[in-house]
Amino acid sequence: MSGSAPRIVMKFGGTSVGDLDRIRAVAERVKKQKDAGCDVLVVVSAMAGETNRLVGFCQSLSPLHDPKEYDSIVATGEQVTSGLLAIALQKLGVPSRSFAGWQVPILTDSAHGKASLDSIDGAKLLGCMAEGMVPVVAGFQGVAPDGRVSTLGRGGSDTSAVALAAAIKADRCDIYTDVDGIYTTDPRIVPKARKLDKITYEEMLELASVGAKVLQTRSVGLAMREGVRVQVLSSFADGPAVMEGHLPGSLVVDEDEIVEKKLVTGIAYSRDEAKLSVRRIPDRPGIAAAIFGPMSEAHVNVDMIVQSTGADGTTNMTFTTSKSDLPQAINVLESVRDSVQYEELATDPDIVKISVVGTGMRSHAGVASTMFRTLSERSINIQAISTSEIKISVLVAAEYAELAVRALHTAYGLDNV
Amino acid sequence: MSGSAPRIVMKFGGTSVGDLDRIRAVAERVKKQKDAGCDVLVVVSAMAGETNRLVGFCQSLSPLHDPKEYDSIVATGEQVTSGLLAIALQKLGVPSRSFAGWQVPILTDSAHGKASLDSIDGAKLLGCMAEGMVPVVAGFQGVAPDGRVSTLGRGGSDTSAVALAAAIKADRCDIYTDVDGIYTTDPRIVPKARKLDKITYEEMLELASVGAKVLQTRSVGLAMREGVRVQVLSSFADGPAVMEGHLPGSLVVDEDEIVEKKLVTGIAYSRDEAKLSVRRIPDRPGIAAAIFGPMSEAHVNVDMIVQSTGADGTTNMTFTTSKSDLPQAINVLESVRDSVQYEELATDPDIVKISVVGTGMRSHAGVASTMFRTLSERSINIQAISTSEIKISVLVAAEYAELAVRALHTAYGLDNV
Structure with a gap:
């Protein structure tokens, strides 16, 4: 490795942080990247089941609830995970701190419950990373122009991760899921399906929108516009440290990067x-x-x-x-x-x-x-x-x-x- | 009633908002006060059990966890309750919105996990109330000078309520608990114990610190310094609308107010x-x-x-x-x-x-x-x-x-x- 440290965003979904043991495993995985010399920023979803629990509370009180209150309530799920992962990282000796959306800040429009990202100020996060810390950002959330908490709609954590990768000019955005990459088709139907090493943004967009539920469509569109290289990989497989030249998942990139x-x-x-x-x-x-x-x-x-x-x-x-x-x-x-x-x-x-x-x-x-x-x-x-x-x-x-x-x-x- | 509307802070503890039915009952109680012509601000604790759940997560990951992360995690409990109560109030036709500590803002010192209140800007809350809304503020929390979430330590919601009452110059701060007032002694030991209509701050301080666990000591000291009249009353007894001259609980006041x-x-x-x-x-x-x-x-x-x-x-x-x-x-x-x-x-x-x-x-x-x-x-x-x-x-x-x-x-x- 030469030059400055590679800058990586690692995003972990709900099942990847589903309980305290999983959160500890994620911390180990982040530490490996850090030990391998990368500057790392982490984005997390709520623990599996937590968002449904909170949404259930809102629905039960009023089917037509105020989306601003809904946002403030469900955003706590990611806030909890980000704090817990920061604690787990510190426990492993990795300096870390959590960020809620408003603390970054991640600015969105006013469309509560399904907000779009307006802008992200990466300065605090980069400052953190320059001090050797791993910022852990609560995904799926931001703050609206009136200072109230907003959420990007379900699945929005992928979009948060890609947008944060663009904001800090990351070399790659790794999306950890419960599959180990993008396949030529659903391996449950076709056992002979092959994992793709690389796929273009356009192909991924078509695959995502027609039923390959690996990446949220919106995040792929954003990655394409911002030129963020996205890797999909498994948070369950215990592979070696993920370094350039040895990518265990599938890389979503610009067409130019694909030779064959x-x-x-x-x-x-x-x-x-x-x-x-x-x-x-x-x-x-x-x-x-x-x-x-x-x-x-x-x-x-x-x-x-x-x-x-x-x-x-x-x-x-x-x-x-x-x-x-x-x-x-x-x-x-x-x-x-x-x-x-x-x-x-x-x-x-x-x-x-x-x-x-x-x-x-x-x-x-x-x-x-x-x-x-x-x-x-x-x-x-x-x-x-x-x-x-x-x-x-x-x-x-x-x-x-x-x-x-x-x-x-x-x-x-x-x-x- | 003459002159401007009485301004009341109503504070509900964990058992009072322990589940969705209790939250609905609290909303009804707040609506009664509002219908009776009062301007109301509400302060809530986390739903019973929630703080312990979150503290358990932190302890389990690391017994010596970062208090800044601990604060960010446990503060979500009150954030959820405040949003849910706002939804329940809206459902009853009472305009309402939730406030996290940082949104008020409630400023504290940097002693994470046991922070002291520095100052509260009541402007946004008063603006809300002037528009006929009921602000529902997450108790127990604030924001430290570095912009990170802080908590006041357990039981701090009483202190939040009294401080907010002082900040908005409330006529009274009603603390709803699982008892209907302050007694001459513990009624479980002495069935002949009498409920006190009034008690002085000094007496309450001595009683609180020697084992009558009705009000958090720190909140009584603050009420005394700020001259906030505090009423302790039950959130379970379904009394009539609480108005001056008909107080179903026990009032903690200055010695001058007690004639006999x-x-x-x-x-x-x-x-x-x-x-x-x-x-x-x-x-x-x-x-x-x-x-x-x-x-x-x-x-x-x-x-x-x-x-x-x-x-x-x-x-x-x-x-x-x-x-x-x-x-x-x-x-x-x-x-x-x-x-x-x-x-x-x-x-x-x-x-x-x-x-x-x-x-x-x-x-x-x-x-x-x-x-x-x-x-x-x-x-x-x-x-x-x-x-x-x-x-x-x-x-x-x-x-x-x-x-x-x-x-x-x-x-x-x-x-x-």
């Missing part, structure tokens, strides 16, 4: 989809607006949209929402029945969205046709298709989920051999 | 005493300094001291400490054995201190002789005596505790008839 580009990087699937079909609509301009305008007003997120016109001059509109939005989507469609004049509404929650992701497909044709042929050979009917620059998604019946993912994983040469 | 002064106001007892006797010390000047100097350096609090000189030219020194300080006191005495040259050290934890308290005894002789005669008539041997301007304490064998308290209660005419 693969056609397809990974296969994702999402069961959290429901299909709605609005049938036999008198065909005329403005149907889409008449349906999806009210959908948007009702905050229903609509995904794959397929419009097909029948021989009788009517048209059918099929689209998907998340399962949790389905009842609301049905409400909306019933409220527009008179204006849209459709004859039939059919819904199907037994579907799965399967996505093939890879930056390589930009320059290579044939990725889509491989997908369609592979599914066709297994007699799996494709109900809808949507594509982006680096992703092809299809909707199929839920019962085919595992079969389809496995077949595609093999077809694209992703199997670990 | 009683000779003896109350009888307190403390079992948390241990007696040490250092015997057969060669009599010479400086013995007391040789013993109590090192005691003080070891932070052992020494109470009743009795020195008696024997016929053989040796002297005996008897004194008391708290039971928890006894091992440390023995250590100190053994370390000074060579310099003090005593022959024998005897300890006795089976003792009780019984105190008779009353401002009236300033102007009346005979209080002490009534005490001695009453105990003598029951053949209770007095092992030591100490007196202050408004208090006489005696040390007797623990087995006589109840008998002595009952006999004295009757002798001073305190029995409820």
Whole structure:
């Protein structure tokens, strides 16, 4: 190692700090990094179960509670973990101190309960690190312009970590989770899934948003904009000290850093989809607006949209929402029945969205046709298709989920051999 | 009621906010005060058990933990309660918001874990109240000069409440507890004990420090210095709205406010005493300094001291400490054995201190002789005596505790008839 010490952010989620033994183990892991010569800043979530306990209190007192009070209450979870980890580090002889969001300060907007980060002043944290200390920052929280505590919404600790890494110009942001990296697909379905050493931000964004629940989507977008190199790795595997050149997890980086580009990087699937079909609509301009305008007003997120016109001059509109939005989507469609004049509404929650992701497909044709042929050979009917620059998604019946993912994983040469 | 609205601080301890139902009940009680035309500020403790849970975490990670981290961790208990109560009040239609110590701000010194209050800026709180809101302040906490969270030590919520009452110039500070007031003695020992309508600060200080665990001593001293009228009342009894002229609890006030002064106001007892006797010390000047100097350096609090000189030219020194300080006191005495040259050290934890308290005894002789005669008539041997301007304490064998308290209660005419 030459030059100044590498500067690393280490972020530990709720299960990684789930009890005092886990917190002690995290302290050991941080000490290893410090002993290896890194400057370390740690970001922590609340102990597993704690946020749910506190949210339960709020819900129980009032389902429509004041989000400012909610924030002040649930933010205590991370405050406790940060203090406990600082104590555990001190116990190991590592100088450390905790920071609540307002102490950094981490400034957010006023959207309590789902705030966005405005700015982070890294001066105090860098001062701490310059003195050889490890700052332990409470994730998921900040302070709003009126001086009240704010939270970034659930899963926001990843975003805190990436933003802090940007604020202190860290060389890397390590996100410790309960998996040891990002895989070509879900290893529970495909035992031959391979761990990816590197993946681009764009690919990770597509994988995160289609169901590979490793990193929060928002944090990946932020890492991409700020150029923060993110590593996903396991807080349970007890690997050697993590140093450059020996990365046990998966690195999320800019496309330039990836020399050997693969056609397809990974296969994702999402069961959290429901299909709605609005049938036999008198065909005329403005149907889409008449349906999806009210959908948007009702905050229903609509995904794959397929419009097909029948021989009788009517048209059918099929689209998907998340399962949790389905009842609301049905409400909306019933409220527009008179204006849209459709004859039939059919819904199907037994579907799965399967996505093939890879930056390589930009320059290579044939990725889509491989997908369609592979599914066709297994007699799996494709109900809808949507594509982006680096992703092809299809909707199929839920019962085919595992079969389809496995077949595609093999077809694209992703199997670990 | 005439003039401006009475301004009341209401403080609720851990058992009063022990669960969500209790928090809802507290909200109802606050609403009653508000509906009755009072401006109200609320101070809360952590939910019963919560502080112990958090302290347990710290202890378990490191018995000698950083008090700054300890403060940051345990202060979350009050932060949660204040948010929950604000939600419960809003649910009842009472505008409310929570305040953590740093948000007020409540400034303390740097003695983390047992900080003293420096100053409280009441401006934000008064602004809140002027808008018709009920501020709910997290008790027991503040912020130290370096911007880190501090706590006042256990029981400090009473002190927070009194200090906040002084800061906003409240007409009264109501401390809700699990008893409905201050009694002439412990009603569990003397069923005929009477609730006192009024008691002076001085009397309350003596009663609090000798074992009537209703109000934290430090808060009474502060109330006396700041002239804050304090009412102790039950958060469990469901009385009518508490208004001037109809006070269901006990009022702690300046002596001037009490028209009919009683000779003896109350009888307190403390079992948390241990007696040490250092015997057969060669009599010479400086013995007391040789013993109590090192005691003080070891932070052992020494109470009743009795020195008696024997016929053989040796002297005996008897004194008391708290039971928890006894091992440390023995250590100190053994370390000074060579310099003090005593022959024998005897300890006795089976003792009780019984105190008779009353401002009236300033102007009346005979209080002490009534005490001695009453105990003598029951053949209770007095092992030591100490007196202050408004208090006489005696040390007797623990087995006589109840008998002595009952006999004295009757002798001073305190029995409820």
